[in-house]
Amino acid sequence: MSNNNASSSLAVAYRAVKQLRLEASVRRIQVSQAATDLKNFCLQNAHKDPLLMGVPSGDNPFRPPKSCGLL
Amino acid sequence: MACQGLSKGETVSSLRAESENLKAKLEEERSKLHDVELHQVAEKVEALGQFVMKTRRTLKGHGNKVLCMDWCRDKRRIVSSSQDGKVIVWDAYTTNKEHAVTMPCTWVMACAYAPSGCAIACGGLDNKCSVYPLSLDKNENLSAKKKSVAMHTNYLSSCSFTNSDMQLLTSSGDGTCALWDVESGQLLQSFHGHSADVLSLNLAPSETGNTFVSGGCDKKANVWDMRSGQNIQSFETHESDINCVRYYPSGDAFATGSDDATCRLYDLRADREVAIYSKESIIFGASSVDFSLSGRLLFAGYNDYTINVWDVLKGTRVAILFGHENRVSTVRVSPDGTAFCSGSWDNTLRRWAGYSFRFVYCCIWTL
Numbered sequence: 001m002s003n004n005n006a007s008s009s010l011a012v013a014y015r016a017v018k019q020l021r022l023e024a025s026v027r028r029i030q031v032s033q034a035a036t037d038l039k040n041f042c043l044q045n046a047h048k049d050p051l052l053m054g055v056p057s058g059d060n061p062f063r064p065p066k067s068c069g070l071l
Numbered sequence: 072m073a074c075q076g077l078s079k080g081e082t083v084s085s086l087r088a089e090s091e092n093l094k095a096k097l098e099e100e101r102s103k104l105h106d107v108e109l110h111q112v113a114e115k116v117e118a119l120g121q122f123v124m125k126t127r128r129t130l131k132g133h134g135n136k137v138l139c140m141d142w143c144r145d146k147r148r149i150v151s152s153s154q155d156g157k158v159i160v161w162d163a164y165t166t167n168k169e170h171a172v173t174m175p176c177t178w179v180m181a182c183a184y185a186p187s188g189c190a191i192a193c194g195g196l197d198n199k200c201s202v203y204p205l206s207l208d209k210n211e212n213l214s215a216k217k218k219s220v221a222m223h224t225n226y227l228s229s230c231s232f233t234n235s236d237m238q239l240l241t242s243s244g245d246g247t248c249a250l251w252d253v254e255s256g257q258l259l260q261s262f263h264g265h266s267a268d269v270l271s272l273n274l275a276p277s278e279t280g281n282t283f284v285s286g287g288c289d290k291k292a293n294v295w296d297m298r299s300g301q302n303i304q305s306f307e308t309h310e311s312d313i314n315c316v317r318y319y320p321s322g323d324a325f326a327t328g329s330d331d332a333t334c335r336l337y338d339l340r341a342d343r344e345v346a347i348y349s350k351e352s353i354i355f356g357a358s359s360v361d362f363s364l365s366g367r368l369l370f371a372g373y374n375d376y377t378i379n380v381w382d383v384l385k386g387t388r389v390a391i392l393f394g395h396e397n398r399v400s401t402v403r404v405s406p407d408g409t410a411f412c413s414g415s416w417d418n419t420l421r422r423w424a425g426y427s428f429r430f431v432y433c434c435i436w437t438l
Binding site for chain 2: 006009010013014016017019020021022023024026028029030031032033034035036037038039041042043044045046048049050051052054055060061062063064
């Protein structure tokens with residue numbers, strides 16, 4: 001019984017170490033570079049973002065169309 | 072055997088010591104690259120003006136709390152699921168209900184639209200995820216064609232089709248995520264690593280390959296390789312359950328919403344948290360988050376019934392939206408970014424002709 005517990009704790013501890021070794025080996029870049037890329041993506045795509053810029057009522061299927069005024 | 076590869080003399084205590092060392096080293100490596108904050112990089116970016124967003128449509132029909140919703144790729148249909156077991160497919164332009172299914176369980180916590188628009192997936196307390204092909208014939212009983220795909224050993228918290236109708240990704244209260252073949256119901260890959268319920272998952276935008284992120288009650292957000300099942304990155308900075316995870320549109324980062332009343336942004340290439348969206352006045356948990364198309368705005372629904380809109384780059388709040396009368400449980404931006412839909416635990420009682428009706432709303436918002 002105690003043997004089983006011992007080997008499962010060992011397995012759990014080993015898995016944790018293996019996972020951490022993997023995570024430690026990840027290649028990272030500086031936050032300044034990563035943040036600049038995030039910023040540039042936002043700015044480059046801003047004009048296409050309807051919730052940021054709005055679109056003309058005619059193009060927005062959810063906005064009520066302006067009244068026609070034909071009468 | 073799990074212990075293959077152990078060096079001679081490794082014991083539980085030596086492994087635990089190495090664990091602690093590795094964690095400290097990880098923190099040190101991440102800190103070395105932490106040379107600036109995101110909002111500092113964004114200092115010169117023009118500030119956003121005042122945001123006025125209005126509810127343009129109200130989808131009324133659920134009898135009890137709306138727990139989840141998803142947009143169809145056609146940008147007009149929506150599937151929503153609720154506590155009373157109902158799953159409804161709506162046309163958001165007209166607010167008409169196109170299909171309705173009654174699940175055999177209550178608390179349908181997860182629902183998703185298939186990429187083709189021809190099927191939906193849903194599940195909850197039944198511990199399963201089932202797929203219903205949508206029929207063009209409105210009178211057809213959808214339950215007749217129901218297919219059980221995923222089987223977990225605890226509740227289903229979230230589901231998503233991958234890039235086709237053929238595979239389904241699920242997360243569960245049993246602490247795992249899993250990838251399933253829809254046709255055969257076969258388990259293709261399982262993802263182990265969370266130490267408590269997994270509450271949310273999100274697939275990376277297709278250009279960036281086969282990964283997804285999950286968040287759960289162990290306060291961790293994990294990034295996974297779908298093919299190998301490997302947990303490739305892990306982030307643990309939240310102080311409570313992570314209720315929702317959502318990728319930034321470029322795929323290089325993801326946002327989280329948590330019971331600790333904050334939303335956070337994690338950059339995958341810097342391998343760390345790069346922004347926190349919080350205010351002292353916000354003390355209720357964030358249940359759901361989603362980005363606008365450019366990633367500049369983060370919409371977050373909270374348990375205090377509000378939706379806060381954050382400037383992702385500057386870290387400031389640009390709007391608070393009031394429109395619900397109970398917790399906001401789900402917030403999703405439409406595929407073309409023109410609107411977002413919010414679902415809530417709203418339980419508005421209306422009386423008519425001697426009967427009492429409870430109406431629960433999904434709201435569609437635009438600028």
